[in-house]
Amino acid sequence: MRYLLGLTACLMLAGCTTVSVHHYASERPTLDLVAFFSKPVQAWGMFQKRSGEVTKRFHVDIQSHREGDRLILDERFLYSDGTRQRRLWTLEPDGPGRWRGRAGDVVGEARGEVAGNALQWRYRLDLPVDGKHWVMDMDDWMYQMDDDTLINRTRMSKLGVEVGQVTLFFRRQP
Template identity: 50%
Template sequence: MTSLSPPLRRAAGAGLLGALLMLAGCASPAVEQYAAEQPRLLLREYFDGPMTAHGVFTDRSGQVVRRFTVKLVGRWNGPEGVLEEDFVYSDGKTERRVWRLTDHGGGRYTGRADDVVGEARGQAAGNALRWRYTLALPVDGRVWEVQFDDWMYLMDAERKVMLNKATMSKFGIRLGEVTLAFHKP
């Protein structure tokens, strides 16, 4: 086995360290670490009835690219639910998404919507929910499939405020973030 020269050893070491740091940066918390947090988030209770959300989309640099308001109405029949979302963006454009949700018990949820590719999957524990899905996003006449990693946190004992932070990525590259504050009447 040949020995590497000191400059090559340093370069290889730096490359390995960089790769390890990138992998560590990709790691995210497990939803189970929030199991003891209160108040407990139960989607069938929170997403039942009318509510409003206000949000922003920020690009990779953190610049706000879009602001929006969402009017939501949720209805459940046993473990099956429908969540209607009507978006109004600051530029006047509108969008509608209708989620069909299923509560599988044990904090596990799935969902489908017309612009979601396949099935969204979620896991709740304590006051948190992690919700992951692929969205078919129209951009300049093309449709991009982008991945969303949503984290929702129920904030108050009255169960009226929930915060949502979602990372949007493509091919593992972070494109931006969506931040929302949900408010129930």
């Protein structure tokens, strides 16, 4: 019996592990945020509940510029219900392969790490839902597919329970 309990505990812990961004270190093309966002970018995305139901679709127009070492991303969202939102990111290098970022609806600071074609962000987002504000934990992964395409998948959780996922496709414009 003790053996079964130990085995069950190990399996549960193994199910909680996540892949490290360093797993992608040899993947190409190498993700360079500054280079990727050196041109205007369009993105298309959706939010899905943990059941898989799509509850929101959106388009994002992203313009960027540099201020010294900082990369400023001006994101303008248009949702399928006609609502609009703007998020202004200020991203700064924080050592080799590391970034930190701030935005108006990010609680504290976002921390990111790049390896190969992947970037993992972790941050807390103040999200308005039905007239209330919920602070969500964001586990945000970006993967560069080619020179002009990024795929982004974010797991949103509250108190350790996944509430949904956001999927985005980014495309650099000529």
